[in-house]
């Protein structure tokens with residue numbers, strides 16, 4: 001498909017998503033404090049990502065350390081001010097690589113990972129802000145810590161001097177996401193945390209209206225994955 005004269009160019013997709021977010025901010029009375037749009041570039045090659053950076057976009061999300069290591073160091077040579085977000089499940093043996101590469105980690109979900117991240121941050125002299133991923137729908141197969149474990153995991157992070165600044169969730173598929181976004185917003189509030197990483201391609205407007213501070217949007221910006 002041509003990138004120049006159809007209405008699915010990266011520039012047009014980005015403009016559409018940004019306009020949706022701006023309209024939602026207006027409705028929710030938060031024009032002064034819009035959420036950060038994280039462009040989720042997983043599975044997409046550097047050639048697809050570079051045009052979006054060139055449009056001025058700076059926040060990007062990846063879900064696999066190894067894949068991100070393969071494409072971002074080169075892109076960053078050209079664009080030094082890109083901010084990279086780790087949004088996928090993180091194995092403890094990849095903690096050092098993640099700390100080296102990413103500017104924020106959205107998937108802190110267990111004490112053993114907190115320990116590994118703390119050691120990596122100390123070794124590298126680099127503080128990487130983290131979000132606690134919450135299994136907001138209490139789903140059997142889903143990653144994230146249980147709602148009832150958030151407090152304990154925050155204490156563990158604090159004990160390890162990890163900057164834990166918010167919560168992240170992926171609501172159950174095929175259910176109305178609004179109640180889950182509202183619950184994450186309340187939990188962040190209860191724990192005195194500022195960041196709420198919630199909202200994807202199908203529900204970023206709803207998430208914006210419910211107080212998301214970071215939207216993780218992939219296919220609405222890059223087109224379908226694996227297509």
Ligand SMILES: *Cc1c(COP(=O)(O)O)cnc(C)c1O
Nearest residue numbers: 040063087200201216217218219
């Ligand atoms: C892939 C992914 C996204 C983006 O999904 P889209 O539906 O393509 O916007 C957001 N968050 C996480 C954790 C993901 O893995």
